[in-house]
Amino acid sequence: SNEYASVVSECTNISVGYYNQHTKNEVQDLDSSLYSFHTGNPTIEIRIDENDKPMLECQSVEGTDYQISSSDGDVTRKKWHHIAGVKNGANLTLYLDGVAVATRSDLTGNFGNSTDTTHIGGRVGSKPYGGYLGPLRVSNSARYTEDFTPPTTSFTNDGNTKLLIQNGTDGSQTFTDSSSSSHSITVNGSPRWFAPKVGAGAMAFDGTEDFYLS
Numbered sequence: 001s002n003e004y005a006s007v008v009s010e011c012t013n014i015s016v017g018y019y020n021q022h023t024k025n026e027v028q029d030l031d032s033s034l035y036s037f038h039t040g041n042p043t044i045e046i047r048i049d050e051n052d053k054p055m056l057e058c059q060s061v062e063g064t065d066y067q068i069s070s071s072d073g074d075v076t077r078k079k080w081h082h083i084a085g086v087k088n089g090a091n092l093t094l095y096l097d098g099v100a101v102a103t104r105s106d107l108t109g110n111f112g113n114s115t116d117t118t119h120i121g122g123r124v125g126s127k128p129y130g131g132y133l134g135p136l137r138v139s140n141s142a143r144y145t146e147d148f149t150p151p152t153t154s155f156t157n158d159g160n161t162k163l164l165i166q167n168g169t170d171g172s173q174t175f176t177d178s179s180s181s182s183h184s185i186t187v188n189g190s191p192r193w194f195a196p197k198v199g200a201g202a203m204a205f206d207g208t209e210d211f212y213l214s
Contacts, residue, residue: 033045034083034129035120047206053070053074054096061137066104068102084144090106092107097143098149138164162181165178165185173190
């Protein structure tokens with residue numbers, strides 16, 4: 001089991017962006033899921049593999065799987081990083097600290113709405129994440145189409161924001177979607193708010209039984 005959270009989302013055009021600080025133990029060299037809706041099609045997931053490389057996966061309704069992983073940068077443990085995954089039409093791009101580290105432009109098929117549950121901090125029963133996640137925003141638009149400077153303030157809630165988790169009190173286990181979607185968030189295990197990198201809070205996951213879903 002693992003700690004996670006979930007929300008319903010889509011991946012027609014989508015941007016997922018957040019800060020993370022990977023703190024897993026050296027003996028926990030596991031493939032870790034940070035953001036995922038992965039129980040049916042379409043799916044999208046951002047994770048860190050066993051070699052500390054960020055990965056982005058998107059799968060069409062028809063079941064065609066598209067994956068990209070960083071070839072130019074790794075996630076350094078115990079250091080904050082900004083990670084963003086963007087699907088924009090036929091293009092899939094993964095950004096690390098504002099720099100595109102992987103891309104492909106051959107996506108075809110249907111990537112319409114999904115009613116799957118979104119998990120944050122791991123999948124149900126697999127790929128647990130150990131570390132901190134800062135502000136998390138999911139959008140139904142391509143936020144980033146070129147290299148950018150990672151934000152140093154809280155994310156903006158606008159008409160394209162479909163999930164926004166960024167405000168919490170240190171030690172609290174109450175998680176709220178601040179977007180207009182107002183998704184209900186269910187907590188598994190004991191994820192909690194922690195002192196933030198940017199904004200008003202970061203989420204702490206222990207890498208064993210912590211996650212939340214909506």
